[in-house]
Amino acid sequence: LAKTTQPISMDSYEGQEVNITCSHNNIATNDYITWYQQFPSQGPRFIIQGYKTKVTNEVASLFIPADRKSSTLSLPRVSLSDTAVYYCLVGDRLAFGKGNQVVVIP
Amino acid sequence: IAGITQAPTSQILAAGRRMTLRCTQDMRHNAMYWYRQDLGLGLRLIHYSNTAGTTGKGEVPDGYSVSRANTDDFPLTLASAVPSQTSVYFCASSDSSDTGELFFGEGSRLTVL
Numbered sequence: 001l002a003k004t005t006q007p008i009s010m011d012s013y014e015g016q017e018v019n020i021t022c023s024h025n026n027i028a029t030n031d032y033i034t035w036y037q038q039f040p041s042q043g044p045r046f047i048i049q050g051y052k053t054k055v056t057n058e059v060a061s062l063f064i065p066a067d068r069k070s071s072t073l074s075l076p077r078v079s080l081s082d083t084a085v086y087y088c089l090v091g092d093r094l095a096f097g098k099g100n101q102v103v104v105i106p
Numbered sequence: 107i108a109g110i111t112q113a114p115t116s117q118i119l120a121a122g123r124r125m126t127l128r129c130t131q132d133m134r135h136n137a138m139y140w141y142r143q144d145l146g147l148g149l150r151l152i153h154y155s156n157t158a159g160t161t162g163k164g165e166v167p168d169g170y171s172v173s174r175a176n177t178d179d180f181p182l183t184l185a186s187a188v189p190s191q192t193s194v195y196f197c198a199s200s201d202s203s204d205t206g207e208l209f210f211g212e213g214s215r216l217t218v219l
Contacts (some may be wrong), residue, residue: 043210
């Protein structure tokens, strides 16, 4: 069962790039890494998923080093509406973790 | 397309009462999940079902039961509610039990007095 570790919270100014890290030392060979975003009073929603190297979509980029024991979610030029809790999920859906509260400051 | 529908949105009930939280999806996903979310503890998996007719226990299954009679519905039952079950409950589904995007409902806020 792959467990994840993330910082509890972080602040960022509007317009900056935000990088959120996640440690998953026990990741299994066939595990994918998935990130979710959750706004208050809403269910989490999918942001991005990757297996290795780099994945980019219209919302974010996901960087995964060769050993796959960590990953970094990168949000370019954040706005106030990016204030949310971000979850890193590895492998099966058992270990969702506590997430990282990101607060974007004007 | 509705996606995942949860009911009720909010409920207050007395301790000892039986309660069923309903979850319906219209995406024909094989896998479905129930999570609870408590302040400071993140999302914790209660029960899951990889396909209709099968269920499994998650991280915090005690006090809860589920059934998966068909693909679309995955109700969560509290046989005898206790105050520690006060939480926000989220149902989710996915077309794969291993990978793929999880689709979440809007949650059911339950208060047990």
